Amino acid sequence: MLTKVFGSAVFGVEATTITVEVNIDKGIGYHLVGLPDNAIRESSYRIAAALKNNGYKLPGKKITINMAPADMRKEGSAYDLTLALGILTASSQIKGTSIEKYLIMGELSLDGTLQPIKGVLPIAIKAREEGYKGFILPKQNAKEAAIVDRLEVYGVDSIKEVIDYFDDKGNLERTIVNTKQEFYTALENPEFDFADVKGQESIKRCMEIAAAGGHNIILVGPPGSGKTMLSKRLPSILPPMSLQEALETTKIHSVAGRIKESVGLMAQRPFRSPHHTISNVALVGGGSYPQPGEISLSHNGVLFLDELPEFKRDVLEVMRQPLEDREVTISRAKFTVTYPSSFMLVASMNPSPGGYFNDPDAPVTSSPAEMQRYLSKISGPLLDRIDIHIEVTPVPFDKLSEERKGESSIDIRKRVIMAREIQTKRFSEVKNIHYNAQMGVKQIEEFCVLDKVSKELLKTAMEKLNLSARAYDRILKVSRTIADIEGVEKVQSDHISEAIQYRSLDRDGWLG
Numbered sequence: 001m002l003t004k005v006f007g008s009a010v011f012g013v014e015a016t017t018i019t020v021e022v023n024i025d026k027g028i029g030y031h032l033v034g035l036p037d038n039a040i041r042e043s044s045y046r047i048a049a050a051l052k053n054n055g056y057k058l059p060g061k062k063i064t065i066n067m068a069p070a071d072m073r074k075e076g077s078a079y080d081l082t083l084a085l086g087i088l089t090a091s092s093q094i095k096g097t098s099i100e101k102y103l104i105m106g107e108l109s110l111d112g113t114l115q116p117i118k119g120v121l122p123i124a125i126k127a128r129e130e131g132y133k134g135f136i137l138p139k140q141n142a143k144e145a146a147i148v149d150r151l152e153v154y155g156v157d158s159i160k161e162v163i164d165y166f167d168d169k170g171n172l173e174r175t176i177v178n179t180k181q182e183f184y185t186a187l188e189n190p191e192f193d194f195a196d197v198k199g200q201e202s203i204k205r206c207m208e209i210a211a212a213g214g215h216n217i218i219l220v221g222p223p224g225s226g227k228t229m230l231s232k233r234l235p236s237i238l239p240p241m242s243l244q245e246a247l248e249t250t251k252i253h254s255v256a257g258r259i260k261e262s263v264g265l266m267a268q269r270p271f272r273s274p275h276h277t278i279s280n281v282a283l284v285g286g287g288s289y290p291q292p293g294e295i296s297l298s299h300n301g302v303l304f305l306d307e308l309p310e311f312k313r314d315v316l317e318v319m320r321q322p323l324e325d326r327e328v329t330i331s332r333a334k335f336t337v338t339y340p341s342s343f344m345l346v347a348s349m350n351p352s353p354g355g356y357f358n359d360p361d362a363p364v365t366s367s368p369a370e371m372q373r374y375l376s377k378i379s380g381p382l383l384d385r386i387d388i389h390i391e392v393t394p395v396p397f398d399k400l401s402e403e404r405k406g407e408s409s410i411d412i413r414k415r416v417i418m419a420r421e422i423q424t425k426r427f428s429e430v431k432n433i434h435y436n437a438q439m440g441v442k443q444i445e446e447f448c449v450l451d452k453v454s455k456e457l458l459k460t461a462m463e464k465l466n467l468s469a470r471a472y473d474r475i476l477k478v479s480r481t482i483a484d485i486e487g488v489e490k491v492q493s494d495h496i497s498e499a500i501q502y503r504s505l506d507r508d509g510w511l512g
Contacts, residue, residue: 003090006103007082008126009074010119012290012337013251015126017103019068020079022086027062034067037075037289046077047084049110054160059091073334075289078117081106081136084159085166094167101133104162112159116140118257121250124148136162142175143264144254147247149179177264180243191268192233195408199399200226206390206502208412211237212419213436213481216323216345216385218308220504221392222356227348230392231304234346235269236409238302239417245300248340252299256292270301276310280318285339290330295322296339308347309377316382319345323385326432345386351375375505387437387474389504419484436481441473448476454493461500475499 005020030044048058065083067074082104089096105123107115116138124145127135134152135145142155154172156162164170194204203219207230210217219227241249250266253259259266274283274294285293295303305311322328326342350356352366353374366374420435426447427433433443450458458475461467467475479491479499488495 001090001092003086003096004100005082005086005089006100006132007079007105008103008119008123009072010122010255011335012339013122013255013292015119015122016072017126017130018072018074018079018082020082020086021066021068022083022090023064023066024059024087024090025062025064028060029062030058031062031064032067033065034070035073036067036079037073039077040067040074040079040083043077043080043083043108046080046108046110047087050080050108050112050159051084051088053110054112054158054163056088056093056163058087059093061091063087063090073289076118077107077115078105078119080108081114081159081162084108085162088163089166094163096166098133099166102136103127103132103134104136106136106138106156106159108159113157114138114159116257116261119255120144120259121147121247121254124151124153125251127151136172140261141259143177143261144250144259146175146177147179147250147264179265192236193409194233194237194412195405197226197229197233197406198402199395200230200392201406203230203390203392204406204412206388207234208237208416209478209481209485209502210234210344210346210388211239211412212416212485213387213423213477214344214434215387215437215478215481216347217388217390218347218349218383218386218505219390219392220349220351222350222394225392225394227392228304228306231302231306231346231348232271232273233409234344235271235302237412237416238269238344239413239420241267241269241300249300252292252296252339256297258297270298271304272298272301273304273306276305276307278311278315280312280315283315284318284322284328284330284341286330290332290337292339293328295319295328295341295343298343299340301343303343303345305345305347308349309374313377313379317379320381320385326438347386349378383505387478388502390502391504415485418487419481422484422487436477436484439477439480444473444476444480448480448491450476450491450496451493454491454496457493457496458500461497465500467500467503471503475503478502 002023007018007020008015009018032041051057085104088094089099105117107117120141121144124135125148128148128151134154136154137145139155139157142153146153153175155175165172221227246265246267272294281287283293283295285291285296322341327338328341329338352371354366423435479495482495482498483491
């Protein structure tokens with residue numbers, strides 16, 4: 001007897017429906033075809049034990065299973081439940097009259113209980129697109145799948161529940177999630193708050209500008225000056241994610257298997273902070289079976305690289321193209337996958353190997369030559385993609401001992417949101433540009449027109465401070481953001497002068 005059951009495979013962040021055809025005939029043998037990997041080939045042992053422990057058995061006949069399309073590589077243990085139900089239906093051990101209306105996925109334990117799987121959200125979206133009545137999957141993943149409306153989602157604990165359902169001996173409980181309610185409830189509860197930061201008002205201002213314009217930023221300062229503390233609070237002042245952004249972000253984390261059981265939809269912007277020993281594959285994504293890397297997991301959020309010069313140079317260099325294109329494409333001989341990677345880069349570093357500026361009073365001092373050698377680990381092209389450079393100095397005791405709280409993240413975020421709304425309106429007719437950091441030469445010429453005073457100021461700064469040519473566009477972009485925060489239509493000289501301060505690493509003589 002021939003039976004068809006449906007599962008799904010995930011490539012990149014998109015799902016493809018897999019038809020599992022099970023044919024049982026005279027003879028002996030178990031034949032699994034359609035480019036399965038080792039985890040799928042080993043499924044026969046898990047299925048046999050799970051069925052036996054639940055009062056069923058693998059039929060002692062010739063079992064042929066084809067996973068179509070047969071030329072597409074399938075991987076992972078998530079097809080266990082799909083294969084098991086196909087075998088039971090084909091061998092007439094269960095009725096399974098409506099089994100073709102459902103998409104079924106799940107990894108089996110030997111006692112028949114189900115383990116969680118990866119990539120549930122893109123699979124659920126595909127199931128709805130293709131008109132399936134429902135999606136049956138492990139209970140741990142049910143909340144994640146249920147954020148897709150117009151699709152019946154049934155989370156189950158064991159194969160016995162599914163068998164009883166298709167044998168008309170029991171019902172499954174549908175999982176229902178109010179996506180919008182869950183999304184908006186989680187928005188106003190930031191884990192970290194700028195109110196906790198003592199002093200550093202100029203750096204907070206800098207962070208506000210970076211958040212308002214989507215600018216990449218690097219913080220340079222000695223140990224203990226608050227670089228990491230400030231960076232961790234940046235997501236709390238970024239504008240709330242739209243529902244579409246939340247779905248995109250959840251999709252990527254779903255593919256990587258990083259969605260918590262209690263979370264359906266990710267409402268908070270991601271903050272990723274990889275260690276400096278990370279490999280280039282782990283950072284940008286890839287592997288034999290490509291998976292999203294840290295830059296994609298930080299999509300719509302923040303990627304924080306602490307102690308930037310300690311990262312291997314080739315690891316940093318692979319970020320250059322994703323920073324520009326806001327997506328990363330991984331090519332293999334037989335297929336190509338593209339992961340989105342629109343993130344804000346926040347980096348921090350000490351100014352020297354010893355950690356301090358060229359200061360005779362510092363505990364560990366370094367010569368200008370040592371500092372220059374240390375800073376030269378970061379390439380010019382990468383530095384070129386960072387709009388704001390800011391020096392962070394240690395907080396004095398009188399500021400640390402103050403009991404007065406600083407401005408809260410919620411208050412700062414209000415100004416950031418207003419500035420972003422201005423930019424959204426400005427770039428409404430421009431494709432793929434949503435905020436100031438994404439502006440090209442054409443947009444800079446159109447939206448950053450300078451008056452005579454501003455132009456002279458910028459010219460003087462370029463000549464006197466020996467600012468590099470790459471600083472010119474960055475200063476204009478940042479000054480446009482400062483003007484937006486203040487609600488001013490045209491860029492003025494005070495906006496230009498403030499933006500010039502944020503190019504420390506371009507400044508000739510910065511090392512003394």
